[in-house]
Amino acid sequence: MIDKSLIEDATAWRRHLHANPETAFEEKATSDFVAAKLAGFGIEVHRGLGDTGVVGTLKRGTSPAAVGLRADMDALFIHEENDVDYRSRVDGKMHACGHDGHTAMLLAAAGHLARKGEFDGTVRFIFQPAEETGDERCGGNAMVKEGLFDKFPVDAIFGLHNFPNIPAGQFLMRTGPMLASIDTFEFHILSRLSHPAAQYAVPDPLLTASRIVQDMHNFKARYLNPAEPVVLSITQFRSGDPSHRQGVHVTPDIAIVRGTLYTLNDAVRDAFATGLEKIVRHAAEAAGAGHKFQFERGYPVLRNTPEEMKLAAGVAQEIVGRPHVDAAMQPIMGAEDFAFMLGKVPGCYVFLSSGRPGEEAAPRPLHNPRYDFNDEIIPTGVRYWTTLAERYLKQAVARGR
DSSP states (O other): OOOHHHHHHHHHHHHHHHHSOOOTTOOHHHHHHHHHHHHHTTOEEEEOTTTTOEEEEEEESSOOOEEEEEEEOOOBSOOOOOOOTTOOSSTTOBOOSSHHHHHHHHHHHHHHHHHHOOOSEEEEEEEEOOGGGOSSSSHHHHHHHTTHHHHSOOSEEEEEEEEEEEESSOEEOOSEEEEOEEEEEEEEEEOOOBOGGGGGGSOOHHHHHHHHHHHHHHHHHHSSOTTSOEEEEEEEEEESOTTOOSOTTSBOSEEEEEEEEEESOHHHHHHHHHHHHHHHHHHHHHHTOEEEEEEEEOOOOEEEOHHHHHHHHHHHHHHHOGGGEETTOOOBSOOOTHHHHHTTSOEEEEEEEEEOTTOSSSOOOTTOTTOOOOGGGHHHHHHHHHHHHHHHHHHHHHTTO
């Protein structure tokens, strides 16, 4: 049983973190806070992986088995619009994804396991920075590259994210691909400044870039298996001088287009990297324009392993009841850098629903200035973590680990 006072503490910690958000690789005060709490529980603390990452190690008994539990710590560059007494004190930054809640729940789980945990083996509490970067320069990848699993080996690793899309108190997960990869691309079409009346004398970068955007969507629709989930989005399109100093009577000499790609299939990623470059190159050459193209890999596909997913589902069913656990959810086309950790160690990532009553008609989704983590799910999250750690290590001992 989780102490009521510990849940109250976790709620206070969550609101403190919410009021003091820090973005990617700047989580210095946050990591100080986390490290101090872990040390206060008597847990061995290591700092510095991924710059601001924190790893707590709690060992009991003689079993060599080890399990990792991970929470993310970073906030977003969003100006908060909530009117609460713990609203962000930093203009332009807020915890709009619930990492404040993730950190508080894992801290509380660490506190409970340190005081009352019944297990034989090792629990690693992994507090990761910079989940929100969207590219390979993220905290999950940084910690792995800097030796997370060499210095702090685990047999399996688990992650959790709140899910405000549905009413609180449910778990969602699946075996295999659960979240998409994310890649970004950018291309430039290069020409020369000209008089609008003489546009025919030079390549038109705006028109050429517009055709390329259409051809990219045609590539997705006509040259890939439609059964493959893909989300191709053009997110930025700029042409000409953004300061308007050139005025409307000068045709642009450049068009710059940026976009994102989400998919559940590595072969599709490769096909897009090759296909989009060809589209840009051929269209630019046909127009007589210059071009640049860049395709940057981001997070890989997040894949849960069967045995670990089965364990997570069983623990979730014990806590909230079988009807409230969806162990075969549809994949979601968002991305998560926990995938880098799952690429090295077996494990499972789950969603814990956090929707509030009465918000069905006007939900506050993740990455929204009105989002606020639902503190009502803290007891469920803490119980999930503590039960999962104890159950995993108990089963490992039974298998002879």
